[in-house]
Amino acid sequence: MHTKPRKICLVGSSGGHLTHLVMLKPLWSKCNRFWVTFDKEDANSALKGEQVYHCYFPTNRNMRNLIRNTVLAWKILRREKPDLIVSSGAAVAVPFFWLGKLFGAKTIYIEVFDRIDKPTLTGRLVSPVTDRFIVEWDEMTKVYPRAINLGSIF
Template structure:
């Protein structure tokens, strides 16, 4: 039986990076979770689109709990073996849920971050099973990370 893998990323560059992992569908049952935007093209047939939230202001306080509940529902429905993410914010609740349920967690720090961490990366660094960086300089920030080079 093939392992089920959840690819989860917020919209924009994080989503663009997670799409680089689409080829994993040849070996795993993949599904993707992202924010609903005009740009959500993927060859992965199973996808869940959550409400996009503005990361600034009061909107995030109201919508993050809603996104957390939606992510939890998707997680319980799909029951992934592994969760992989490139960030950002709304992936944290899903990772914490997966951690509680003892699922394998893989976080890939953003390609855009060459010498400094993302907020999501800083929060998840000691909570995931595998932490991957894309630049050798990031090993100074995350000494226990695996440096695999560019996701592109």
């Protein structure tokens, strides 16, 4: 991860998760990239002009959409071949991280800002295949021992 990735996949639910990723624009703006998010007004507005794949929602604890998003992830990752997958959640990240590892991508997960001392379900599910796990609170390094606290994105 010390070299600049050729292609980045930014994957996340609409709303706050997507806002986290958009706020990282200085890090991804000059990279070849594509997005995976919900087909919702806020996401479409925030990503106007970007290459976007729409995933199925709701995702939290929805087995049908997990299966549908896993198939979608397989198709997108085979086509796009990203070097790096970045997410701040939520559940749509899970199939992209696990399948992304099969395709040789590096992964970075950013645990959401509002989690101060307890893990999210998505964080627990992607942790085993995450190359860099980033948290925004010192307390979270006790929850995720491999995590790096880089402070607040906000």
